[in-house]
Amino acid sequence: MSTPAPKQETPVTLEIFTAGLWKENPIFVMMLGLCPTLAVTNSLANALAMGAATIFVLVGSNALVSGLRHFIPKQIRITTYIIIIATFVTLVDYLIQAISLEMYNALGAFIQLIVVNCLILGRAEAYASKNSFNKSVVSAAGMGVGFTFALACLGSVRELLGSGKLLGFQVFSDNFEPWVVMILPPGGFIVLGSWLILFKWIEQRQTKKIISSDAATHCTVKHNS
Amino acid sequence: MAEKSPKIDIRTSPYIRRAPTVPEIMRHVVYALLPICAYSVYQFGISALTSMIVTTAAAVGAEHFFCRMAEKRSTIGDFSAVITGLLLALTLPPGFPLWMGAVGGFISIALGKALFGGLGFNVFNPALVGRAFVQAAFPVAITTWTPAFALNRFSEFIPSTLAFPFMTADPTAEWTLNTAIDGFTGATPLALMKFQGVMTDAKDLFLGTVAGSAGEPSSLLILLCGAYLVYKKMLDWRITAAVIFGTFITAGFFHLMNPSQYPSASFMIFSGGLMFAAVFMTTDMVSSPVTPLGIFIIGFLVGFMTVIIRLFGALTEAVMYAILFGNAATPIIESFTQPRIFGARRDKD
Amino acid sequence: MSNPDPQIPQLPSSLSLIQKLGAVALISGLLVAMVYEYTKPMIADNQRVALEAALYNVLPASASSRLTFRLEDDQLTLVPDDTPNEGDLIYAGYDNEHKLVGIALTAAAQGYQDTVKILYAYDPYSSCIKDFVVLKSTETPGFGDKIATDESFLKNFECLDAKVNEDQSALAHAIKTVRHGTKKNPWEIDAIAGATITSNAVGRMLDKSGQFFHPAIAQNLNLLENAQRSTQP
Numbered sequence: 001m002s003t004p005a006p007k008q009e010t011p012v013t014l015e016i017f018t019a020g021l022w023k024e025n026p027i028f029v030m031m032l033g034l035c036p037t038l039a040v041t042n043s044l045a046n047a048l049a050m051g052a053a054t055i056f057v058l059v060g061s062n063a064l065v066s067g068l069r070h071f072i073p074k075q076i077r078i079t080t081y082i083i084i085i086a087t088f089v090t091l092v093d094y095l096i097q098a099i100s101l102e103m104y105n106a107l108g109a110f111i112q113l114i115v116v117n118c119l120i121l122g123r124a125e126a127y128a129s130k131n132s133f134n135k136s137v138v139s140a141a142g143m144g145v146g147f148t149f150a151l152a153c154l155g156s157v158r159e160l161l162g163s164g165k166l167l168g169f170q171v172f173s174d175n176f177e178p179w180v181v182m183i184l185p186p187g188g189f190i191v192l193g194s195w196l197i198l199f200k201w202i203e204q205r206q207t208k209k210i211i212s213s214d215a216a217t218h219c220t221v222k223h224n225s
Numbered sequence: 226m227a228e229k230s231p232k233i234d235i236r237t238s239p240y241i242r243r244a245p246t247v248p249e250i251m252r253h254v255v256y257a258l259l260p261i262c263a264y265s266v267y268q269f270g271i272s273a274l275t276s277m278i279v280t281t282a283a284a285v286g287a288e289h290f291f292c293r294m295a296e297k298r299s300t301i302g303d304f305s306a307v308i309t310g311l312l313l314a315l316t317l318p319p320g321f322p323l324w325m326g327a328v329g330g331f332i333s334i335a336l337g338k339a340l341f342g343g344l345g346f347n348v349f350n351p352a353l354v355g356r357a358f359v360q361a362a363f364p365v366a367i368t369t370w371t372p373a374f375a376l377n378r379f380s381e382f383i384p385s386t387l388a389f390p391f392m393t394a395d396p397t398a399e400w401t402l403n404t405a406i407d408g409f410t411g412a413t414p415l416a417l418m419k420f421q422g423v424m425t426d427a428k429d430l431f432l433g434t435v436a437g438s439a440g441e442p443s444s445l446l447i448l449l450c451g452a453y454l455v456y457k458k459m460l461d462w463r464i465t466a467a468v469i470f471g472t473f474i475t476a477g478f479f480h481l482m483n484p485s486q487y488p489s490a491s492f493m494i495f496s497g498g499l500m501f502a503a504v505f506m507t508t509d510m511v512s513s514p515v516t517p518l519g520i521f522i523i524g525f526l527v528g529f530m531t532v533i534i535r536l537f538g539a540l541t542e543a544v545m546y547a548i549l550f551g552n553a554a555t556p557i558i559e560s561f562t563q564p565r566i567f568g569a570r571r572d573k574d
Numbered sequence: 575m576s577n578p579d580p581q582i583p584q585l586p587s588s589l590s591l592i593q594k595l596g597a598v599a600l601i602s603g604l605l606v607a608m609v610y611e612y613t614k615p616m617i618a619d620n621q622r623v624a625l626e627a628a629l630y631n632v633l634p635a636s637a638s639s640r641l642t643f644r645l646e647d648d649q650l651t652l653v654p655d656d657t658p659n660e661g662d663l664i665y666a667g668y669d670n671e672h673k674l675v676g677i678a679l680t681a682a683a684q685g686y687q688d689t690v691k692i693l694y695a696y697d698p699y700s701s702c703i704k705d706f707v708v709l710k711s712t713e714t715p716g717f718g719d720k721i722a723t724d725e726s727f728l729k730n731f732e733c734l735d736a737k738v739n740e741d742q743s744a745l746a747h748a749i750k751t752v753r754h755g756t757k758k759n760p761w762e763i764d765a766i767a768g769a770t771i772t773s774n775a776v777g778r779m780l781d782k783s784g785q786f787f788h789p790a791i792a793q794n795l796n797l798l799e800n801a802q803r804s805t806q807p
Contacts, residue, residue, distance in 0.1 A: 068598065076591050080598045087602035091609045098616035101624050105710050109688065164391075177325075177393040181361035190336070201294060 012134050020142030026119045027150035027192075028199050033119035037151060038188035040110050044167050047155025049103050050110065051148025053092045057114050058144040059137055060088040062128040066136035069129050081124045082115070089115045119147060150195075157191050158182045247344070250459050250510070251304035257450040258311050258505070264446050265439045269319035269371070270378025272386040273439045279323045281310030283330025284355075291339035305344045309333050312352035312505060316498055316545070317359070319439045320371045320383030324390040329359040349552045350509045353545050360545070366394050444500040451504035460508050463517075467524020468503040469494055474525075475532040493532055502544040503527075512552045518562040519555070527551040622656060625693075628707045629665055632695045634676045637667030641801055645787060650794045652801065664787065664798075672802040674698070677791065680709070681783035685775040688712045690721075692779065694731075698791050698798070702733035703749075703780060711772075718772035727766045727773065735760035736784045738792045745784050751777030 026032045036054070041047045061084045065072075072080045093111050097104045104111070114120065123143055128136040159165055162182030164172040181187050266274045288306035292299040300306075310330050317326060333355025341347045360367050371383050385394035454460035476493035494500065507513055507527055514523050527547045534543030633640065642657060643650045643664040650664065657663065665678040677698055682691040690713060694706035708722045721727060737746040747761040751774045757764035763780075765773035791798065 064601075071594065072598070073586050073591055073594055075585065076595055080595060083595075083598055083602050087605055090606050094609050094613040094617065098613035098620065101617075101620040106712065172391055175389075175392045177322075177363060177366070177388070177391060179362040180364060181358065184361065186361060193340075 010135075012138050016135055016139045017142035020139065020144070020146035021149065022146070024143075025146045025150060026143055027147060028196060030119075030122075032122055033117040033147065034192075036110050036113065036117060037154065038185065038192065040107055041151055041154035041158055041188060041191075042162060042183045043159040043165075044152060044155040045103075046106055047151035048148065049096070049107060051144070051151045053096060053107075053111060054114060054117065054120070054147055055141065055144030056092050056095075057085065057088040057117075058120050058123065058140045058147075060091070061085045061120060062123055062136045062140035063133065064088075065124045065128040066131060066133045072129075077129065078121075078125070081121055081129075085120050085124070086115050119143065153195055154188065154191050157194075158187055162187060247305070248303045251308055253454065253457050253459050254308050254505075255304055255311070257454045258308070258315070260450055261315065261443075261446055261501075262311060264443060265315065265319070268373045268378075269383075269439060271381075272371075272378070272383040273314075273319040275323060275382070275386065276317060276319065276321055276326050276439060277311060277314040280314040280317070280326045280330040281307055283327040284310030284313065284334050284351075287331045287334035287339070291334065292343075295339075297343075300344060303344065306334060309338070309351045309355070312350075313355050315439050315501065316352065316356050317438060318367060318370050320369065320385040320394075321359075322363075322366055322385055322388035322394045324388060325359055325363050325366055328362070329355040331355075332358045345511055347511055348556070349549055350506055350512050353506060353549055353552075356545055357549060369394070438498055438501075444495045447500045447504050460504070461513070461520065463520050464508045464513055464524050465503045467521045468499075468507050468528045468531075471525035471528020472499060472503075472532055473528070475529045479532070479536060487536060493535070497535075497542050498544045499531060502548055506544075506548050507551065512555060514555045514559050514562075516559050516562040516564060518564075519558045522558050522562065523551045523555055526554060618656070621658075624709070625659075628693045628709055629667075629678055631707050632676075632678045632693050632705055633665070633667035634695075636669040637675050638670050639802065640665055640667045642666075643798070643801075645790050648790050648793065650790065650797055664791065666798050666801065668802040674799045674802075676704075677798070679783055679787050681779035682710075683775045683779035683782065685711065685713050686718050686771040690718075690772065690775050690779065692776070694780065694783075696736065696788065696791070698795055700733065701735065701737040701788075703731060703736045703784070704733065705731055713769075713772050718769050720766050720769050721772055721776055724766050724769075726764065730757070730763045733760065734763065734780070736780070736788055737761075738789045742789050742792045744789060745781070749777055749781040749784055 020026065024030060027034065027037055033054075036050055040050045061081070064084050065081055068080075089112060092114070096107070096111060123140060127139050131139070156166060159167075160171060161179040163178050164170060164176035170176075179187070182191070262277055265277075285301050285306045288301050289299050292301075310333070313329055313333055314326065317329070333351045336358065337349055337351030337354030338344065338347045366385065369385060371385075388394040451460060451462075451465060455462045472494050473490045476488070476490040479487035480489050488496075507524065514520050527544075527550070530547035530550055531543045534540065534546055540546075629640065640655075642653050642655050643666065644653045644657065645662050645664055653663070659680060661680060661682065663680070666674060667676045667678070669675045677696045678693055679696055680691065680693050682689050684690075689710065690708065691710040692706045692708050695704040696702070697704055708719075711719060711721075713719050713721070734749065735747065736749060738744065739746040745761075747759065749761050749763065751763040751765050751770075752758075753770075754765045754767040763773065763777045765777075
């Protein structure tokens with residue numbers, strides 16, 4: 001294989017990290033990895049554990065993919081990425097079992113299913129295979145934190161309404177009427193949809209503001225000339 | 226700001242007869258619903274009244290809110306949100322906690338209507354979307370029935386009505402015991418049929434002296450109000466007829482197979498919310514089909530599903546799911562049943 | 575792309591591809607092996623603690639010691655306490671006088687979401703299934719997880735009949751779950767209204783486990799009774 005011409009490395013910036021948090025949030029913007037998002041966010045604790053596991057897999061696999069990116073031939077890259085991702089999923093599977101069996105039982109098969117989370121393969125293919133080790137790790141961490149943030153958004157609303165608790169602590173009085181639907185799968189869709197609407201609405205208002213202020217400056221310029 | 230262009234109304238012929246506008250139609254539907262509401266209040270007292278006020282207010286408020294968010298002109302003037310709120314209240318138990326009713330009213334508009342782009346674009350009947358949500362969210366409260374014609378229904382609320390927001394409703398069992406006229410257990414005719422094999426007399430069902438949702442008991446009144454809308458040409462009686470026909474055929478079939486296990490067709494038609502749904506829900510102009518054959522297919526499907534779910538499903542009341550199912554099937558049925566345009570030839574493939 | 579690519583990309587030889595894939599797999603394997611070795615004692619420890627807690631809840635309070643047996647081809651063999659349970663272990667509890675006071679068995683079946691696994695107490699003298707704890711369940715909160723809390727459901731397990739038949743080959747009556755409110759016989763389980771699937775799973779798993787264990791326990795009751803005395807003279 002011909003090695004590409006050496007390029008000037010752009011430095012690692014904060015923006016690479018924050019892109020995953022908001023502008024390219026994996027769930028709210030890119031809509032990647034929705035299966036675990038809908039399945040395990042019926043409580044905040046599950047959501048956070050899932051987020052932590054995903055961060056681990058994401059950072060680990062992207063680091064390895066990025067480190068080996070000149071070594072891996074193009075023809076077998078997907079196979080290789082899957083092997084690497086599966087490795088980290090197996091690791092996290094063991095680690096969670098070692099840390100808390102209860103958490104492991106609560107997350108069920110979804111730990112193993114991280115391996116097919118398209119977010120992770122997507123980032124390996126789209127980012128880590130083309131960028132330096134440092135940048136890949138930072139970007140993966142950003143994506144992972146963004147993913148966890150989104151899971152926590154869903155998990156907190158669903159747990160609060162679905163069982164009146166937050167992280168297992170009773171928030172409302174004992175008399176609270178749980179919205180059973182929120183813990184069930186439809187609740188996941190409804191809450192995800194509501195968050196999407198909210199974020200899109202905020203975004204639209206912001207762009208509108210920018211456009212109208214632009215228009216205003218244009219007008220004044222015209223008047224002056 | 227764009228200049229306002231002069232408004233030219235373009236209509237198809239004939240030009241003399243004016244088609245009723247949306248607010249006009251909706252207003253007449255509200256008129257038709259009012260006697261049912263009044264009878265419901267007479268039956269269940271002030272709890273039913275407050276329930277209607279709260280759901281309607283929530284629905285109208287939600288409509289206004291979403292119009293504002295979308296920066297459109299508020300459409301609460303067309304009465305469609307009022308209808309949604311009233312329909313929802315009439316499908317809920319009379320003692321349904323008010324805060325849950327408000328949630329239902331909001332969800333009706335939010336998920337049932339605003340999400341699809343407002344009136345005219347909704348796939349499902351908004352009131353039923355709201356009811357399906359509260360059914361899934363609060364399964365206990367929505368199956369807590371209180372007796373009709375309780376003695377002090379005009380002076381005090383059903384205890385569950387006034388539940389504090391987000392709190393569980395007070396149990397109504399004791400209240401029911403104290404106020405019921407005689408031997409009332411809080412079970413609807415459908416529940417009695419399903420779990421105890423007891424059939425309620427068709428006359429009671431027809432006149433509405435049984436427990437049930439706020440608006441479902443009296444089939445007679447519902448039919449009269451429906452007749453008014455049919456007379457005003459604001460209701461497609463063919464849908465109602467098709468639903469009842471579908472129920473009749475399916476229930477009759479099972480009844481003939483095994484009369485001791487399956488109730489008669491007349492029981493199926495007059496019990497629960499079927500009559501109310503057939504007249505006011507399936508005929509919703511937006512979510513019901515328009516092609517003649519489609520009307521029949523969907524109506525029959527709704528009736529068929531209702532009987533099947535009632536007899537073999539885990540739930541006692543099934544009309545809601547049957548109609549939502551029918552709503553979902555409407556677009557595809559319509560596309561299959563497009564009438565041939567006069568003179569047009571069918572394409573070979 | 576600015577630099578012109580060759581029209582036909584050159585395919586590396588299969589051998590080099592296999593070598594590289596092998597190298598990546600080797601790294602992966604090493605990582606997995608390392609973490610596996612590191613976490614293995616911790617996981618075993620966690621599982622042991624969970625099992626101990628469950629056994630403590632299920633076996634009668636008078637049980638001060640216990641022995642673990644494996645059931646294979648109708649034969650009971652004494653195994654160490656930390657043997658991993660593959661659904662064939664019998665936990666027998668003994669009191670201070672080395673008398674058999676209770677037996678704990680596991681059962682598992684497919685629930686609504688995933689396999690539900692329970693540990694239940696079986697009294698070989700009264701032939702009753704008495705109590706159970708859920709070892710593993712991902713059932714719907716608010717519905718399926720009620721099997722552990724619903725009072726009227728737990729009432730089924732005051733004494734659920736699990737007698738073996740005359741020739742000690744199977745249960746006298748198959749344990750089954752019936753619709754809520756229709757329980758008539760002591761070997762029937764009254765389902766939870768609204769959690770029928772999980773209730774049915776409990777019935778199925780107890781029947782399966784009962785058919786598997788109970789006849790063998792009845793046949794080998796003497797061995798179980800005397801085991802503690804013979805091991806600790």
